[in-house]
Amino acid sequence: MSKPKVAFYWCASCGGCEEAVVDLAEEILQVVEAVEIAFWPVALDFKREDVERLADGELVATFINGAIRTSEQAEMAHLLRAKSQILIAFGSCSHTGGVPGLANLYDREEILRYVYEEAPSVINPQRVRPEERIEVDEGMLTLPSFWGAVQTLDQTVEVDYYLPGCPPPVGLIRSALQALLSGNLPPKGSVLAPDVALCAECPRKPTKPERLALKELKRPHQVLIDPETCLLAQGLLCLGPATRSGCGAACITGNMPCTGCLGPTSRVLDGGAKALSAVASILDATGEAEIERILEGIPDPVGLFYRYSLPASLLYRRVGNGERAREGRSS
Amino acid sequence: MRAHEIYPNGGPRIGVYVCHCGFNIAGKVNVREVVEFAKTLPFVVVAREYKFMCSDPGQEMIREDVREHRLDRVVVAACSPSLHEATFRRALEQAGQNPFFFQMVNIREHVSWVTEDPREATEKAKALVAAAVRRVIFHEPLQRRRVPVKDRVLVVGGGIAGIHAALTLADAGKHVYLVEREPTIGGHMAMFDKTFPTLDCAACILTPKMSQVAAHPNITLWTYSEVIQVEGFVGNFRVRVRRKPRYVIEELCVGCLQCIDACVYKDARFPDEFNLGLGKRKPIYIPFPQATPRVVLIDPETCIWFKTGKCKQTCLEACERAAIDFKQQERIEEIEVGAIILATGFKTFDARRIPEYGYGKYPNVYTALEVERLVNASGPTGGEVRLRDGRIPKRVGIIHCVGSRDERFNRYCSRVCCMYSLKLAHLIKERTGAEVYNFYIDMRTPGKGYEEFYDRLLQEGVHFIRGRVAEVTDWAITPDEEGKLIIRVEDTLVGAVRRIPVDMVVLAVGLEPQPDADEVRRMFNISCSKEGFFLERHPKLAPVSTFTDGIFLAGACQGPKDIPDSVAQAGAAAAEALALIDKGFVELEPNTAYIVEALCSGCKTCIGLCPYNAISFDEARMIAVINEALCKGCGTCVAACPSGAARQHLFEDAQIFQEIEGVLAYV
Secondary structure, eight states: OOOEEEEEEEEEEHHHHHHHHHTTTHHHHHHHHHHHHEOOOOTOOOOHHHHHHHHOEEEEEEEEEEEEEHHHHHHHHHHHHEEEEEEEEEEEHHHHTTTGGGGGGGGHHHHHHIIISSSSTTTTOOOOOOOOOOETTTTTEOOEEEEEEEEEGGGTTOHHHHHHHSSSOOHHHHHHHHHHHHOOSSSSTBBSSSSGGGGGOTTGGSSSSOOOOOOOOOOGGGOOOOOOSTTTTBBBBOOOSSBBBOOOHHHHHOOOOOOOOOOTTOSSSHHHHHHHHHTTTTTTOSSSHHHHHOOOOOOOOHHHHTTTTTTTTSSSOBTTTBBBOOOOOOO | OOOOHOSSSSOEEEEEEEEEEEHHHHHHHHHHHHHHHHTSSSSEEEEEEEEEEESHHHHHHHHHHHTTTOOEEEEEESSOOHHHHHHHHHHHHHHHHTTEEEEEEOOIIIIIIIIOOHHHHHHHHHHHHHHHHHHHTTTTOOOOOEEEEEEEEEEEOOOOOHHHHHHHHHHOEEEEEEEESSSSSSSGGGSSSSTTTTTTEHHHHHHHHHHHHHTTTEEEEEEEEEEEEEEEEEEEEEEEEOOOOSSTTTOOOEEEEEEHHHOSSSSSSSTTTTTTTTEEEEEEESTTTOOOOOEEEEEEEHHHHHHHHHOEEEHHOOOTTOOOTTTTTEEEEEEHHHHHHHOEEEEEHHHHHHHHGOOOTBTTTTHHHHHHHHHHSSSTTTTTOOTTSSSSSSEEEEEEEEEOOTTTTTOOOSHHHHOOOOOOOHHHHHHHHHHEEEEEEEEOOOOTTHHHHHHHHTTTTEEEEEEEEEEEEESSGGGGGTTTTEEEEEEEETTEEEEEEEEEEEEEEEEOOOTTHHHHHHHHHBBBOOTSSSSOOOOTTTTTBBBTHHHHHHHHSSSOOHHHHHHHHHHHHHHHHHHHHOOOEEEEEEEEEEEEEOOOOOOOOOOGGTTTOEEEEETTOOOOOOOTTTOOOOOOOHHHTTSSSSEETOOHHHHEEEEEHHHHHHO
8 A cells, every 4th residue: 555645845934844844853754654755845856747747636635834925836835735635734924924924014016126126235226127027039938926915825725724833843743743644633724733822831820920010011132031930020022822832832941932923722813913902901001101102112013913924814914005905916 | 603504403593673663763764674684684583573662562572473483582673782681681581582592783873863864774774683683693591690799888988978878778777887088977068167058057967967877786987997998799899998096996985085185285286187277186186076986086197105205195194994095006897798889079179279369378368168167166266257367357259160160170060169159158248247259150059949049148248240260469559459369350241350359268169079089989990080070870860870880979979069969869879779788689690701711821811900800810720710700791801811712601702703794794
């Protein structure tokens, strides 16, 4: 009997998710033993044709990391979807948009202008920009089109499961693979992580006071962080209360606040808004001036509350320059 | 989740009832069209209209349908739920259905009364009905909870309102704790000589009530005491009261006052608070002869023993009952009560805030309250109106609306100043024969016998000048102004600026909330109006209730009022409290919040937010726990819970989202 086939692919991402797979260390050998890797361009030499040759549904499972920003990424997502029985959005970018999703604060033109003209490291007096099609002597050259906004994987194709995290914690990857191999899978659409917030497994939980009344918000570089005490109690904005557990409080163990990469629990419609309202409720301010003063501790609210989730949020993207949300995918 | 997912076989059976409310709704909304539309909505078995759905035949129509059509969900589109939600829930209950399988749509206040165009109004009503139908599918059966109530009442404040409320309840056989901050009860009324418009002697009508309070077997009177903590909820409040040390054992002191005579200070030399500093007292004193309880107290700020530790303690020797105790400590009492009446009163406007009237600068400018003490027979001058230099004034000016009806301070009318100014004008004229001038903006005398009293003053020859006084000055221009205070005013009836020289100026200061009203309101969990007075639940129909069940208001803490109104309100508050505790139990609405234990991460975000202290942290399980008996269903924790583990009956996410989608789907 042939081994079940699986595939790994990356879209708009940093490569960290691929590292996370490798972080399985020697356990990856068990995985390789149990499955046949049919497509993993970042690690092994595969071509698109290798996927196209597969029959529909021939792949038992495909793990796609990265958000969807270009037409090529969307094409690959559709192709892999068709070939896979189970499609898993792997990591924050494909789950909720991730850090690349913060590009939705800018429109397509602003991004291209900055990257090809205004960035300090760019010298481009002719203002040359990449074109989707260009005629050269050898013939027509094409590039994928750069969409007007970043999308999550499930805004592009149907997704069966989500493995959250930036990158997904090894423990969650391991149990997801076990579930997959044993066929013991939760209902379709599930996020393969505990549905309780991070405080539940935080080692500092006993040090959190019952009533927080913060007069000032601090950022990690501004203070010496006590390694034992609840970070919120120290005035540092830790998103643990609004974020799924499953990472073993990795950042907090490293003395840094949770930034929310595992996303909200299943009951929360918009994680950033929820986190924002929870933070608002622990501030001790009387009067607008004091609120303003405290909020100076949050210089980049979208970057804080929607660091991994802007495309998946109710906000989705900034609306401006006559472009409407979910329009302007290609020029 | 969609309805068909939870109801694969058949699904709920919904009845929709659209009310005409006479012409209130039917005059704008096409009720027939709404009914026909409702019939097309999923799971709607029957849809009907009626002239007055809240009437008996209307309710009977619903009850009959519930029985006949086996309805298990009902939507009524009519007026505001605050008016008739209870009515229709009861109808469901009577028909044998759980009363919470019900949703009300407000197509009167939200639609027919506010939407101009009949077409738009009809469409809006349809959208709201569609939303309610989708929502009610997701309703769950809920049970009201009955909680027994404590049979005792706390009255905070021992002015005339608090006294009257306490006596009313005590006479009805209920035990009352009356807590007063000052060393004696009596409040502002005890400072007055006469009361308007009948010129009843204030002491003659008040002091009997004060001694009744002290003697009443059902009243525990704690003066010189303050409420410091309130926990719990309607029927079951736990209150902590701080009893400040008087350095005199209340149970032993009989008020013989020999200690005062024996004090090492031979003369009274410290400003007397009760007389607003116009008189003097010793460090050991009684606020006034009829003070209740008649117990002396020692002021540690002025007593030599407390200041230096060296005193012959002649007071101690003089006391035959060994009632003086220099080592007395404050005591904290804990009580449990079913209802609370707040009667914390008011403070008068600080006249120094209007420097142009010269209070604090010119010695002969007085506040009305000071003059109340001067005209009082038991006051510092024995009832003689004398200036600070002992002269008897020949000309007196009373300036109305000081701090009231003034954009700079308080926009409201303090209601009592016109009348007390007339009373003081009468008394001053009676005692001194002086010419008395009233400077008023408008005379406000709406009350039984009040306008008649004004007429009487006009006939007595008191002068009335209409206009807001610009300033009080001692800068004389003419020789007959020398040595006098000159009131500069535009007489708006004459149309000229006038200068009226007088010997004495009386400032009719307005009524303001107590300076600590905001802290008190927080402690008792009630609201304030924007002026800072405690807010009643409804200005017309619930004038002594607050938004916190079981807490009632009496007297000027709710807004400026005179003695008759304060007493009437105190009686009403006592009746409300009595109705509550006499029933023996309270029914609590089931719209409470709850925490899904398996989903709670124990982040504690909710705990500090609960305005009712209903949430605690279970250290053993490391999760938050809501005491449903304390929960009022405000939803704060539900909104704040960062992981969606806190939820609320009747406000489940599914219900709310279905409602929103229902509106949007139709629009």
